[in-house]
Amino acid sequence: MLKQGDADRTRSLADPAFRADVLAGLERRPRAIPARWFYDRRGSELFEQITDLPEYYPTRTEVAILSRIGADVRTRIGEGRAVVEFGSGSSTKTPLLLEAIAPSAYVPIDISGDFLRASSKILAARFPDLLVLPFEADFMRPLALPRTIANASKLGFFPGSTIGNMTPAMAIDLLRAMKASLGEGAMLLIGMDRIKDEGVLVPAYDDAAGVTAAFNMNLLERINRELDGTVPVDAFRHEARWNNDRARIEMHLVATRDVAFDVDTRSFTIGAGESIHTENSHKYGPRDGRILLRGGGWTPVAEWTDPDGLFAVYLAEAQAERVAP
Numbered sequence: 001m002l003k004q005g006d007a008d009r010t011r012s013l014a015d016p017a018f019r020a021d022v023l024a025g026l027e028r029r030p031r032a033i034p035a036r037w038f039y040d041r042r043g044s045e046l047f048e049q050i051t052d053l054p055e056y057y058p059t060r061t062e063v064a065i066l067s068r069i070g071a072d073v074r075t076r077i078g079e080g081r082a083v084v085e086f087g088s089g090s091s092t093k094t095p096l097l098l099e100a101i102a103p104s105a106y107v108p109i110d111i112s113g114d115f116l117r118a119s120s121k122i123l124a125a126r127f128p129d130l131l132v133l134p135f136e137a138d139f140m141r142p143l144a145l146p147r148t149i150a151n152a153s154k155l156g157f158f159p160g161s162t163i164g165n166m167t168p169a170m171a172i173d174l175l176r177a178m179k180a181s182l183g184e185g186a187m188l189l190i191g192m193d194r195i196k197d198e199g200v201l202v203p204a205y206d207d208a209a210g211v212t213a214a215f216n217m218n219l220l221e222r223i224n225r226e227l228d229g230t231v232p233v234d235a236f237r238h239e240a241r242w243n244n245d246r247a248r249i250e251m252h253l254v255a256t257r258d259v260a261f262d263v264d265t266r267s268f269t270i271g272a273g274e275s276i277h278t279e280n281s282h283k284y285g286p287r288d289g290r291i292l293l294r295g296g297g298w299t300p301v302a303e304w305t306d307p308d309g310l311f312a313v314y315l316a317e318a319q320a321e322r323v324a325p
Contacts, residue, residue: 014226017138019264022223025276026268032277035165035251036111036138038215040222044115046215051092053211055203058161059092061311062191066093066159069304069313070100076302076315077187080104082152084182086139086162088116093159097189098127105131105149109139140173142180154186161193161311164248164282168292171282175296179318186318188298193311195283198242200310205240205249205281213238216251216278229263239275247288251279289314297321 025033051059088108110116113136120134223229252275298316
């Protein structure tokens with residue numbers, strides 16, 4: 001158990017935004033904490049394990065699409081663009097793109113600094129002639145990108161259907177922030193998961209090996225580690241739900257008994273059966289995806305999918321705003 005001085009130092013080192021989101025999320029009803037806080041180093045490692053699970057179709061399906069479309073993407077965007085990847089994680093899909101399009105630079109952006117630097121080092125070794133500029137930041141708002149690429153044409157890369165983690169309103173705000181960061185004339189290659197049968201969707205977020213459950217539970221462990229929390233982790237269980245009305249998978253941490261705990265010296269109670277909503281994964285039909293992009297200021301110029309229609313990759317362009325169609 002931490003002594004008081006150690007606890008005070010741990011709290012002082014915690015990300016202030018993490019603290020604010022956790023405290024506000026535990027106060028609101030229904031309780032909810034933004035999914036971006038899954039991704040400390042441990043959470044990032046667990047997510048990489050999830051992408052290899054047999055139930056988790058999005059990664060292997062998107063990889064197959066990217067492997068097939070490289071030449072087409074290169075023709076459409078031209079050579080020499082700087083690739084800016086939003087939420088790069090371990091950058092496992094990135095080599096497929098970099099090998100296909102001959103970029104002038106690569107800027108991976110991620111909120112998990114340690115994981116970002118480690119994966120960037122591996123990628124730089126694989127592409128020794130490519131300028132790699134890791135950028136630790138929260139990409140949910142417009143960013144001042146490195147000056148080195150200020151005058152370069154840019155290609156945003158946002159794979160993994162991470163856009164689905166946001167509500168539609170937040171997703172549009174994010175797309176607009178990306179446009180502001182990249183500039184008019186930039187292009188965006190983005191993955192979106194498709195609506196499909198619940199029997200395929202739910203197991204992808206509640207795997208038999210329990211890796212997704214560990215990923216979800218790690219959020220509570222992070223709260224205890226970084227915010228001097230006393231959350232009884234063993235009093236919660238992972239639950240994945242398909243919300244048909246909102247076309248999304250929801251992840252929850254459900255209390256199995258009445259619990260009381262402290263976070264950052266503030267006290268909270270949660271009753272048995274109540275939950276903390278930790279993630280949404282929205283799914284989009286073909287027309288939905290194109291409308292979402294246009295709402296965020298991007299004009300779709302190409303779309304690719306797999307033979308079963310499980311997943312889609314869009315290429316869009318940041319064009320000047322028009323006052324009429």
